[in-house]
Amino acid sequence: MTSPTITSMPPEHEQASSRIELIIAWLWVGIPAAWGIWHVFLTSLKLFQ
């Protein structure tokens, strides 16, 4: 029985996956944060009405 061979990704693929991971990471926190900030921004506009 042979042990499974682990093939590593070429560096350019690794970089691309890292970039996608980074974008997903910031969207994960960015979207809810932007939604919350937008709500507060709308509320704060009432000061000028």
Place this chain on the structure above:
Amino acid sequence: MAGLSFFDRERTIAKPGFNRWLVPPAALSIHLAIGQAYAWSVFNLPLSHALGIDHSAPGDWKLTTIGWAFSIAIVFLGVSAAVFGRWLERVGPRKAMFVAACCFSGGFFVGAIGVVTHQIWLLYLGYGVLGGTGLGIGYISPVSTLIKWFPDRPGMATGLAIMGFGGGAMIASPLSVFLMQHYRSATSIGVWQTFVTLGVLYFVFMMWGVFTVRVPAPGWQPRGWVPSAHRKKLVTTANVHVDEAMKTPQFWLLWWVLCLNVTAGIAVLEQASPMIQETFNGRVTAVAAAGFVGLLSLFNMGGRFGWSTFSDYIGRKATYTTFFILGAFLYATVPQTGRVGSVALFVLGYLIIISMYGGGFATIPAYLRDIFGTMHVGAIHGRILTAWSAAGIFGPALINYIRQYEIDHGVPKSQSYTITMYIMAGLLIIGLICNLLVKPVNEKHYYVAGGDEAERTPGYTPGRPTIPVEG
């Protein structure tokens, strides 16, 4: 128990090529969740109608009774941050963030049972004790990791995370209102269902941070970064043990620096809406005052990131000196804007004040790193957060009692905040003195290699303690 070993510090050491910019969103996923605490007030009114549904029935909880859940949570935030800081440094951020997620979400589930069975002690135990413990562990869990990943920009890195805590309520408040409306029926106020939904959502949201967070390998440094040869006087390359740090005057000076800065800001946040309405009687409506509170929240959040990033360039001591001098000036002059009737200047003054309140929270971890080193910075940060708890009691009490005293003695409501603002300015002058007294830690407090705990801490270099370089 192979599954549990996933949470061990050793399993979180980053492999070569790991992008350090993945760590701030991991930290933010914790802080944006636990920042929900500031939105607790949206549950107050519905919970006071839990039995009567659309009115308060006999046996319904009073608002003061419900308010204790939040107070208990804040007390347990301070206590758990202080108690679990050393444990966090030992086990690493992933396990601590996992425990924080379990406690925080578990708090909602236990609280939901309390609402369903109408037993207030379960609400206190769930949201207060369990949730508060999650708040404390979650608040400090990513701080030292971020400082180790960003030795070139520690203020910016911790500012990003702590900004999330300020922003958490902005998400939680509209989300909770939406969920309560969705679940509301003729027989239910919808709160227990909202608690369960929030518990699940926050657990998933926080677990993403648990999976993503990594600690740097020992000796790791950002590519191309060379520590400046011209080091600032206060920035040490040595490390101080958390228990030893508490024996230094620097710890207690910084405790007062944080406490006095927070006291001044929290008092304004607490009274923002009535303060602007009473100062400009008839000119500022309740709706416009809500807008003022919203603007304060935005500047509180923005100040956390802005000021802490700025501190990377001008230094922590100079940043706090700015807070105290500019803050004292603004507290002393803003009441005059009320007298001359300038709403714009009044608002502008308080927006700057509140940005410095947020900035004080976000800059303190980097200040502690400068003074005590990276080894136990998370634990030291946890212990210094007791200053926040103290300020949380002292600040609002000060403004409420003095205002009432003034009104009882015939001072018009529009001027009832003037004396309080002068007192706040005085407190900030005391804070300025404390900050100016902060000097580098005496060498006798430095941690000397040989301790097993330090050697397991990534980023810590064993050897003879180094002396801060004058510059």
